[in-house]
Amino acid sequence: RKEVEQDPGPFNVPEGATVAFNCTYSNSASQSFFWYRQDCRKEPKLLMSVYSSGNEDGRFTAQLNRASQYISLLIRDSKLSDSATYLCVVNMYGGARGSTLGRLYFGRGTQLTVWP
């Protein structure tokens, strides 16, 4: 089983739609969780961290379910500019500085296209 698995996508939605992505992770000891956004042929950029209590940033809402080991990202009122690939990122191990690095594992990404 891959460490981080995401919805295969692609998702094609009209402007204004609400879209949700899910991501599952294999290591129950994972400590930190993130969503990154990657535009075509560009570098990934942090979209938001995912906190245990859930968190919201404008139109974006992230949820974490530790019991089921999944993370979700909800985008409300989709904009054309939301078109991108969304990467689920999970830290698999936390180690002391200088020893085993807390390693981030990236999902394959889910492609979103918002059309007018």
Place this chain on the structure above:
Amino acid sequence: NAGVTQTPKFRVLKTGQSMTLLCAQDMNHEYMYWYRQDPGMGLRLIHYSVGEGTTAKGEVPDGYNVSRLKKQNFLLGLESAAPSQTSVYFCASSIDRPSTQSEKLFFGSGTQLSVL
């Protein structure tokens, strides 16, 4: 406000040739990383460094070497390029180890490498 700079942006090699990718960051970050991204796969960690003069293997280190002689620079070397190393390479840096919820990776713009 350069952030993380990678050079070159594109390169074509013949099998067996060698080359070095340069990553430079001006944010005084301790941690630096090299990832590769292949179609249908998430970013995979090649090597990383937790500080000047230190390097360590990541998930897919074979065929690559790295050096961190100066804090701001992290070099990725291919001694004898193979077609399997055709990929997009991203350098990243972070203030501290990525096992803390508030930490984020800053990525360079990537290097497209083709090995014929």
